């Protein structure tokens with residue numbers, strides 16, 4: 001079973017999270033941040049990774065800790081669920097259009113965490129959500145999942161569409177990269193014989 005559960009508690013946030021890589025994209029999400037819930041719902045739906053994410057954070061300060069810490073916990077869960085990464089496709093990339101916006105995502109489940117994030121937002125806020133937190137989530141998730149992750153928005157005008165294209169792009173890339181490759185099922189897709197560092 002490629003599943004994982006994470007419980008993470010600090011003075012800033014309390015998070016309970018469970019994922020199933022071989023799910024159907026079922027999402028039960030409650031972070032207290034409406035726009036972030038919307039993005040996580042998309043992430044689950046389009047990756048087909050079941051996600052149960054319950055977070056309580058210091059939202060009276062701002063959304064930063066909650067968004068970052070969910071990224072950390074979700075990254076840890078992905079890494080744990082992948083185990084020794086046997087049989088996975090490993091690489092994926094795609095262009096994700098969302099109306100006037102186009103974002104490219106390229107992903108390697110490498111065990112060598114690295115984020116390149118070339119996405120700019122035309123507005124500082126989407127509702128109450130600071131658009132700079134999109135990068136914070138991707139950074140926390142990539143580092144803790146052990147992903148080499150490149151995200152680039154080639155063009156776009158609407159901040160909501162730009163954020164959504166990033167999350168949907170990540171979702172679709174994850175779906176392809178974590179999928180078991182039937183041609184090499186049971187093999188670890190590395191000439192080193194191991195992934196994870």
Ligand SMILES: [Mn+2]
Pocket residue numbers: 038160164
């Ligand atoms: Mn939307």
